[in-house]
Structures are given as C-alpha cells and as structure tokens.
Amino acid sequence: MNNILDKFPRTQIVHAPTPLEHMPNLSKHFGDYNLYVKRDDCTGLGMGGNKARQLEFYFGEALAQGCDTILITGAVQSNYMRMAAAFARKCGMDCHLQLEDRVPDKPAEYHNSGNVTLYKVYGATLHHYPDGEDEEGADKQLKEIADSLVNQGKKPYIIPLTLSETPKGALGYVAAAFELDQQFKEQKLNPAAIIVASGSSYTHTGLLTGLRLVDNQVPVIGACVRRDAVQQKARVHQCAQYLCNNLLDTSGDLKTLIDDADVLVEDFCLDGGYGKITDQTKNAIQLLAHNEGLLSDPVYSGKAFACAFGLIEQGRFQQGDDIVIIHTGGTPALFAYNSIF
Ligand SMILES: Cc1ncc(COP(=O)(O)O)c(C=O)c1O
Structure with a gap:
C-alpha cells in the first residue's frame, strides 16, 4: 500500500x-x-x-511542470501561506499570497504580526481579497493574478482553495x-x-x-x-x-x-x-x-x-x-x- x-x-x-x-x-x-x-x-x-505535508505534493507538481511562481490564497493569518512562501524560496520560486478578510474586527496586531511578519521576511508579494467566505471568488481572483503573470512571461502555479479543484x-x-x-x-x-x-x-x-x-x-x-x-x-x-x-x-x-x-x-x-x-x-x-x-x-x-x-x-x-x-x-x-x- x-x-x-x-x-x-x-x-x-x-x-x-x-x-x-x-x-x-x-x-x-x-x-x-x-x-x-x-x-x-x-x-x-x-x-x-501540517501544511508542509500537503505542500510537498503541490510543489512536486509545480516543479515537474517547470513553474517559477506560486500563488495561494488564505486568511490574513495563514500558516499555509507562510509555509508556501518558505517552500517557494527553498525551491527557488517567487510567491504571491492573497490575504482574505476572513475574521472581522481584529485589532492591528492581527494584521501586522505573526504570520504576516513572516510573509514579509520571505519577500512574498501580497494581494488582498475583501471577502472571507467566497472561496470561488478568491480562487477566481488568484487566476486573474496568474493570468497577468503569464503576460509578464512568468510560469505560475496555483494552489487552489475550492473543493471543486483536486x-x-x-x-x-x-x-x-x-x-x-x-x-x-x-x-x-x-x-x-x-x-x-x-x-x-x-x-x-x-x-x-x-x-x-x-x-x-x-x-x-x-x-x-x-x-x-x-x-x-x-x-x-x-x-x-x-x-x-x-x-x-x-x-x-x-x-x-x-x-x-x-x-x-x-x-x-x-x-x-x-x-x-x-x-x-x-x-x-x-x-x-x-x-x-x-x-x-x-x-x-x-x-x-x-x-x-x-x-x-x-x-x-x-x-x-x-x-x-x-x-x-x-x-x-x-x-x-x-x-x-
Ligand atoms: C495549524 C493548522 N492546523 C490545522 C489546519 C487545518 O488543516 P486542513 O485545512 O487541512 O483541514 C490548518 C489549516 O490551515 C492549520 O494552519
């Protein structure tokens, strides 16, 4: 097995x-x-x-496809995005993170510390999505960012959010x-x-x-x-x-x-x-x-x-x-x- x-x-x-x-x-x-x-x-x-175990398979596919940039969406304080940024750097890739407003009414510390500090340390490019419950919309905007990267000659790989994806x-x-x-x-x-x-x-x-x-x-x-x-x-x-x-x-x-x-x-x-x-x-x-x-x-x-x-x-x-x-x-x-x- x-x-x-x-x-x-x-x-x-x-x-x-x-x-x-x-x-x-x-x-x-x-x-x-x-x-x-x-x-x-x-x-x-x-x-x-835990997300490291999941990322092994996405990055495996991204590298096999010759991609050079990773795109991922998540909550403002996303461990998944922090680790995706780390994996991207380890694999010699760029990283775009889309921060969704999933948790309303949070103080400044929520927006400025923890994982957000680490996204910045990794030098990831940050985007925002104004909704936290719209998985399809978040994936759609990620796809639009990926399309604009293709126009700039990049080869992006999207780590999807919705269950309709694999x-x-x-x-x-x-x-x-x-x-x-x-x-x-x-x-x-x-x-x-x-x-x-x-x-x-x-x-x-x-x-x-x-x-x-x-x-x-x-x-x-x-x-x-x-x-x-x-x-x-x-x-x-x-x-x-x-x-x-x-x-x-x-x-x-x-x-x-x-x-x-x-x-x-x-x-x-x-x-x-x-x-x-x-x-x-x-x-x-x-x-x-x-x-x-x-x-x-x-x-x-x-x-x-x-x-x-x-x-x-x-x-x-x-x-x-x-x-x-x-x-x-x-x-x-x-x-x-x-x-x-
Ligand atoms: C620390 C941590 N534990 C558990 C989970 C939940 O894992 P899953 O999304 O695979 O259900 C996450 C998801 O982001 C996480 O960051």
Missing part, C-alpha cells in the same frame, strides 16, 4: 517521521488516560506545521497516516481515537483515508474550526470520495473505503467561527503550555486540543485509553492574538 503515492510528483522537504510523544503530565491531569501528541508542528521548514494536499496526510500507523505498531499503541483540527479538511480526510488503506480502524475525530459539524462532515466525505476515486484510484476499488459513518466531527470548540476564540480554547492552550511546555495556536491546533480535553471531560473515553492528538502547528499566530493572553 505504501507505494500508492509513488505516482504523484513530490518534493520531500518535511522532517519525517515527526515524533509521536507521550504527554505524562496532561495524562495525569485528566485522571488516568494515556495522552499522546503527534508533533506535526515539527515538520521543519518555515516554523513547521484535493492534492490530502495526499500528504495519506503519507502521514502510513507513518503514524507504523509508530503505533512500534510503540504498541491502540488508540481509542485520534483528534485533529478540520478546516479545508485535507488533513482530516488524508489521515482517515490513509489509515483505512492500511486497515487501521481507529476513529478519527475532526475538531471543526471553520464550519459547523453538518457542513464539515459533508465536506470531509466529499473530499474523501474524490481522493479515493479520482486521485488514488480510478478503478472503483476504493469506492466503499470511507462511508458516511466513518466521518466523525465535533463542533463544540468552534467558538463562534473561524479565528474566533473563547475561554475553552484559551484554557486549552494554557493547559498544554503549563503541563507539557508545548505551544499551540488559537485558530487550529488549540481548538483540537480543546476538543480532545472536552471529550475527555464529557466521559467519551475510558480511563487507560490511548488518545492521540495531532499537533498541526500554527504557533506563529499566537503573536497575532497577543492581547488575549
């Missing part, structure tokens, strides 16, 4: 395998659970994070699932659940699909960070269908690999929407930092930790269970939320 990814061009930049670590202090804090963290905040280049990024988490399954075997873990932030859904979808491909049936719970549970479940399912039947395999053999019941999502940590933060996420970020010395972020990984802690408090797991949380990174965004702390 490990060779299912071989047909896709890939630029291997991630420091893999990332560690799978026990969190002894937090385990004790909650009673007698065995809490583990998959350190995908430690993927290396550009301060790390979700190549999910391949990165198929690879991560194979890595994780191997680590479970080596560390003799049999987790009751894996909890991961679920946004575009590529991380969640790739992880779930990869685990099922190696016949590991561990429940994968997506912590919603942008859409409610009903919308996010549909998105993950749609993405999984495309990944299985159009990307990984076209014979129809994977049609039933992921069914609707296998897509688990929780939205009690959505905190009122994307980039918004309430006490439960703030408390989870602090609990993790105070007990394990680990930094997370307010938009994604902090919400995944808050979701895991909430599920434990709700009695969803039994004492003695192994529970794995994917640390997807995002820590530079902490600086953009400075005033909360």
